[in-house]
Amino acid sequence: MTFLPLRTRPIRAGGALCVNDSGRFFSADGKFVDRLSADELSDVDMAFLRREGHLLDDADRLGAAAHSYAVAERLTRAGPLDYLILVPTLRCNLSCSYCQVSRAGLRQPGFDWSDATLAAVLKRLDSLPTSRIKIEFQGGEPTLRPDLMRAVIDRCARFEERQFVVCTNLHELNDDILAVFDIPELYISTSLDGDAATHGRNRTGAGTDQFLDNLRAVMDRYGPQKVAALPTIDATNPPDTEALIDSYADFGLTSIFLRPINFQGFARKRHRASREQGAVWRDYYERFVRQIIARNWADRDRVLEESYMSICLRRVFQPGADRHVDLRNPNPMGIDYIVVDHDGTVYPTDEARMLSRSGVIDLSIGTIADGWESEAREAMNRAATNQFDPACQRCAYQPYCGRDLVDDIARYGRIDLPRTETEFCRRHLHMFDFIFDLIYEDDPAVRYSLSRWLRLAGTPAALGTRLA
């Protein structure tokens, strides 16, 4: 008989969470953990563990193969390059104090793609072996160069499956920009920091009304399927949660990615407190999610969600949900997606570009013209996994979690801190603690929201297994 290892973690509401290497989990009361460590499992325990695949008979070849399969399912399989984040210009028509990319001024020369860079990007697109493509236009403000976006999009016509995302501040709308937005496979992602006063203070100043008019205009023109927004929150002075949710709901926006200021770019100096988040932020986050749950229960006609909660929740239950490249394991760098900066430099992630721009460390891995199969890329990939981290190996949440080297470098200048001393770890420990609280909370309103976020047809009577 083989007993497959279980890792345990207290559930805040009481009892213990037990998770195996494939991420399959159950809850038990504290006495089970005592029986487990004393090697005094009852017949009921044994039958349960056998049924749940934690205890295998030696002759059970399917059980052994199924376990290996489930462990393997948790590992990212990065395919060929099919996702490019493009920065056609670093110039921007706004000047936000927390700008993570250290934007260039509106009239500064030398921060747009040259003809040669555009040609190199198009040549790369032609050479990709895949039948699907995802392109995200970042900046700067990419709508300052609709011509460059158009050139890229036109060149993607040959792909069977196309998706384009424009990350824009919606400060300016004109016919050229709308003509690009009209492309059916294109999605608009913008920022909305809360009510008009908050948004104006953080971002748009006197231009706030203009932005709100533009947001209203694109919502009217395209509807919520095509437009998403996310707030940047100053955690030292966060907006009222109800008002924040209202400002989204009023526009018909249902997904809210609640992010504290990113400790990148201008924020490194002007918002030093954003380096780490403490209990105040975590409380704020939980309050926000619980208010969404209450609203979803009260009004079944629409489903609000906090986007990162949904992503993490799906990773708990649905291995292979790896398309969110900020949370996956291993997290291959410069393989299935890349960032092409305004000067044609290639970075493995958007944060790597921001960090290089700040002059902290050069994390570029190559150029769009000459390629990026570099020693720099290999060096990062050797460490881009949580599999062999001694702290992660003991952590119940390892199968759901990820690895973000660039985040560690951004905050601490190194990647070898004990994992538990990093913001990445603390943030995700909190997130998964919170998620398992919700999973085991016996409240129909909670189960209703979780089931919607998990994209289920119905609402199961229980989401988590329990050892009675």
Add this chain to the structure above:
Amino acid sequence: MIPLNLPALTEAQHPFITRLRATGEAKPWDSILVSEDEVGATFSGTNGIVALDGVKAGLLDGDIVLVQPGGFGVERLLRAGSLHNTLLVTERCDQLCVMCSQPPKKTHVDRFDLFEEACLIADPASVIGISGGEPTLYKDQLCGMIERVLSAREDLEFHVLTNGQHFDAGDIARLRNPVFRRVSWGIPLYAADAALHDQIVGKVGAFARLEESFAALLLAGARVELRTVLLTSNLDHLPALARHVAVRLRFVETWSIMQLENIGFAKNRWPALYVDHGSNFEPIAAALDDVELHGIAARLFNFPRCTVPDAYRPQAAASISDWKRKFMPPCAACRERDNCCGFFEWHPDAQALQGVSPL
């Protein structure tokens, strides 16, 4: 119903495969329409002449058929344009399922060579079904046919219905051949409880043997479509089966929960076996939710859309093959008709009518 067997006469001495052509350019294996009148149509090819009674040539155009001498007629093996072509490779079986829609026979007529010929000239990009009886009773011949056809025709796929009683570790190396990426094995599992599964399939030890096959298929990287026919005996066991799938059978591509077919053994046992899912959908919903929760796709086969609660309707597939499907008169007005499975031709009309409420 679309007839699959047609009365016909031929001068040939041996059975042969040919494609019937009423129009267009002919390939060497084609038989060309030479005459047609009110009583039938006559085709001619290199293997001889075949005269079919009571048919319109245009309706057979492009069909790949098996012509049998001695008055045994013509079998339409691969009908042109149909998505539901299935080759019945044997009528023998080593299980005796309580609801079997195609009760087994003792004798076997080996026609693998003819089937292989038919597959080799199949329409481009076809998915060809293989059924029985139990095809893997002739595992070596079956795999040989699949390997040769799929090596010669990179555009084809097979879907094989099998009871999964005959795979073992010795098959793993063979099934790792990349051509088997284009083969999906449809395998039934009726309960996570071994005794109940064995009772339903009428074979002691079937569950344990199936697990050995699943282990081999998993390790071979085989594609499996898991199938569960709904019965009064396993309805309440569905949630436990869903958990079993999420724990032990995560490698399946999809799980199909199938409503019963009123034919074969099920015909005489109908009241004892048939579950009216409209009046008790909870165990089915719980099962669907649990596997979907764990990232495994599930579908409902043979569940008319209007009989399924709104939330689960997208999972109800148009699963019933064209040649044996019917709709009730009220269905004419339904907006979901094109997405709906309808009813089996042999489903009791009174029962069908009772459950129908056009959307």
